[in-house]
Amino acid sequence: MTKAYRGRFAPSPTGRLHAGSLLAALGSWLDARAHEGAWVVRVEDIDPFRDIPGAGEAIVETLKAFGLESDEPVLWQHDRMDEYRKAIRKLVDEGKAFPCACSRRDVIAWHVIHGGDPAVYPGTCRNGTHGRTAHSVRFRVDREPVSFTDRRLGFLEQNLEEVLGDFVIQRGDGLPAYQLAVVLDDGFQGITDVIRGEDLFDNTPRQIALQRGLGLPTPRYLHLPLVLNDRGEKLSKQGGATPVDAGRPLEELGCAWARLGFPALGADSVGAFFREALLLWKERWDGAGA
Numbered sequence: 001m002t003k004a005y006r007g008r009f010a011p012s013p014t015g016r017l018h019a020g021s022l023l024a025a026l027g028s029w030l031d032a033r034a035h036e037g038a039w040v041v042r043v044e045d046i047d048p049f050r051d052i053p054g055a056g057e058a059i060v061e062t063l064k065a066f067g068l069e070s071d072e073p074v075l076w077q078h079d080r081m082d083e084y085r086k087a088i089r090k091l092v093d094e095g096k097a098f099p100c101a102c103s104r105r106d107v108i109a110w111h112v113i114h115g116g117d118p119a120v121y122p123g124t125c126r127n128g129t130h131g132r133t134a135h136s137v138r139f140r141v142d143r144e145p146v147s148f149t150d151r152r153l154g155f156l157e158q159n160l161e162e163v164l165g166d167f168v169i170q171r172g173d174g175l176p177a178y179q180l181a182v183v184l185d186d187g188f189q190g191i192t193d194v195i196r197g198e199d200l201f202d203n204t205p206r207q208i209a210l211q212r213g214l215g216l217p218t219p220r221y222l223h224l225p226l227v228l229n230d231r232g233e234k235l236s237k238q239g240g241a242t243p244v245d246a247g248r249p250l251e252e253l254g255c256a257w258a259r260l261g262f263p264a265l266g267a268d269s270v271g272a273f274f275r276e277a278l279l280l281w282k283e284r285w286d287g288a289g290a
């Protein structure tokens with residue numbers, strides 16, 4: 001018997017809900033309902049430099065206005081800080097992560113001298129900081145490629161050592177990195193299926209590597225198309241994307257539905273919209289890792 005489905009929507013409260021985040025919310029909700037599973041909301045509010053006070057509450061309220069209500073109390077990442085720190089400590093104790101004294105500038109300077117991709121950490125502090133003060137903590141990657149099959153985008157394989165190097169799980173300012181918090185919470189909440197925007201597709205291999213390091217299961221993944229603005233850029237709350245209008249749920253849901261590539265529905269209420277959308281959603285994903 002397969003494990004009971006648990007899905008989630010995990011917005012960062014860097015602004016109000018916009019068309020792109022509504023699409024991820026709707027897709028994850030439909031997939032959970034199509035599998036008769038649970039759908040939970042998690043507010044990823046651990047970055048005081050980016051988060052906007054009150055935005056998390058506003059997102060939860062807007063979701064409610066759209067009929068998208070968390071089946072369990074909303075999880076706020078700020079309540080989980082101790083758990084993130086504990087996990088980071090454990091990874092360091094086990095030798096799976098290490099303190100690092102390098103700034104971004106140090107990494108770039110290394111590549112100016114030695115060549116190669118400046119995005120890749122060269123492993124400077126893998127065996128100690130040699131007397132320099134550590135600022136961040138990095139997760140140790142290995143040569144083994146990490147792969148997974150996305151339900152929509154198909155197979156992706158990454159050699160983390162080549163494309164990224166050991167990556168940051170505790171930032172220079174002491175905050176846990178998104179990668180660490182998201183993996184730990186997906187595990188904590190027993191998430192079986194992650195449905196989110198395509199911008200995170202290539203983050204997935206490093207999240208899978210972290211899951212393995214932490215002894216957590218790997219969920220299935222479905223990355224949805226992004227909503228782009230007139231300039232072809234991904235909508236972002238920080239970039240000032242127009243918030244969705246909570247007073248016009250049917251119209252907004254209809255737009256999100258069209259952006260997911262489905263034909264318009266004739267529904268005249270939100271309830272009818274969900275009923276019709278669910279049937280088509282099930283049809284589309286049947287057999288595609290459904």
Ligand code: GLU
Nearest residue numbers: 010011012044182196200
């Ligand atoms: N909090 C992330 C965001 O709003 C999404 C995290 C995820 O779905 O994995 O971009």
